[in-house]
Amino acid sequence: MATAAELTTILTAKQPHLLAAFKHIIAQNHLAHAYLFAGMEGAGQTELAHWIAQRLFCINVVDGEPDGTCEACVRIANGQHPDIVTVAPTGQSIHVDQVRYLKAEFSKSAVEGNRKLFIISDAEKMTASAANSLLKFIEEPSGNVTALLLTTNKQLMLPTIISRTQVIEFPPLGVAELRKTFEAAGIKPQQAQTLLHLTNSVSQAQELLVDDWLPTAVEQLWRWFEQVVKGDPRSFVEVQTNLVGLAKESRQQLVLLDLVAALFQDLLQLHFDVDAADELSFSQYQKSLQKMTDQLTDQQLVQATELALTAKRQLASNVSFQNVLEGLTLKLWPIFKNA
Structure with a gap:
């Protein structure tokens, strides 16, 4: 005590x-x-x-x-x-x-x-x-x-x-205090920044870090994200070869879809707020995100973000995780094809 x-x-x-x-x-x-x-x-x-x-x-x-x-x-x-x-x-x-x-x-x-x-x-x-x-x-x-x-x-x-x-x-807790709580529990600052957007629980945060699951998920998701924003067909293959195998449990699937939504929200936030860097879920990719958002229109960003936010709802409607991600990928391609 x-x-x-x-x-x-x-x-x-x-x-x-x-x-x-x-x-x-x-x-x-x-x-x-x-x-x-x-x-x-x-x-x-x-x-x-x-x-x-x-x-x-x-x-x-x-x-x-x-x-x-x-x-x-x-x-x-x-x-x-x-x-x-x-x-x-x-x-x-x-x-x-x-x-x-x-x-x-x-x-x-x-x-x-x-x-x-x-x-x-x-x-x-x-x-x-x-x-x-x-x-x-x-x-x-x-x-x-x-x-x-x-x-x-x-x-x-x-x-x-x-x-x-x-x-x-x-x-x-407020964001600043929650970040301190995560870091006091031994969570690295960059990981704590991402976790702030996923959970308020220290124990749940630590569970997501077991066997480096979260860092691996972030890395794999970023690869898919870079491809899908370019309208690259390899992003569809990325779903099958990496993302589906990464999230075998329902809890992991929900978190991965939260991360997908967070990525597009980061894009949207940078597009409309130049001072948003400290609030990003994926701040380690800030330069790349800024470059992307400079090449996209308001309409493209809003449409893509809305699709990302509805993906979790589809999973709750008993659509399989793989089908949710594959469907999202196919819907995102035409949005970005003229970027």
Whole structure:
């Protein structure tokens, strides 16, 4: 767990309004017995939960902030405070036996002071039986106990859980903060720039980089793109020989079509906005993209971009991935033949 100072710094950047709100709530002694922190991965749910833990148990609070140096703060940062109980998925799920452990802890008195705090990470991964088992505490809290349920997918939570907690929505991160989050996770700046247009999730971003899938996809797609913009028939062969084999899984197919759309959007953006370089998905090809867009008309760019944006919809209509890309290629040729 991060130190109090680190948590405050992170939250000030990610969710300053929520940090200020919980400072006020705790200062007024208005903390509810159960919250559901919901938002995209990396939006600050974990950091806020840990900040609340340090704030509640800190011995020397200074201006509404945990001092980070007292015995309680140090033990919390090291995950060793006896009155803070955390649960996370074992494998793919949080099982009923883990919730039984929580319920047993609920019934015990605090070891130090008179307060207990429970943090349940990835709460959407509770099995139905585990979630139902948790309901009794949420419905009938006893003592000075607070539960924080953290989720990146509120839609998977039982409605009965949602209705019995105070739901705190974590707004999505801005582009600059999301880029920092990706880079802090070890993702290279150029890859982070592309990923910004594909996902808000650090774990999904990292999955796309396994075995260099994303860099390979970008390289292969760029080869197809250069050919199709020239109306080169080899672009049709490129679909069959490289792109189809590159995206065997449905998730990869969707991402590849997102990348296709992003390429044409980059062209359109450069055509109408000379200052758009920092926002490009394919900024490594900026010079080539600029040269292309200088040779194309507004109408050509708009028509091509509209086709690229509809390709994903076709895939959702049960058209095969290969047919979607081949059809797109054939429709793009006549648009660019006079470029």
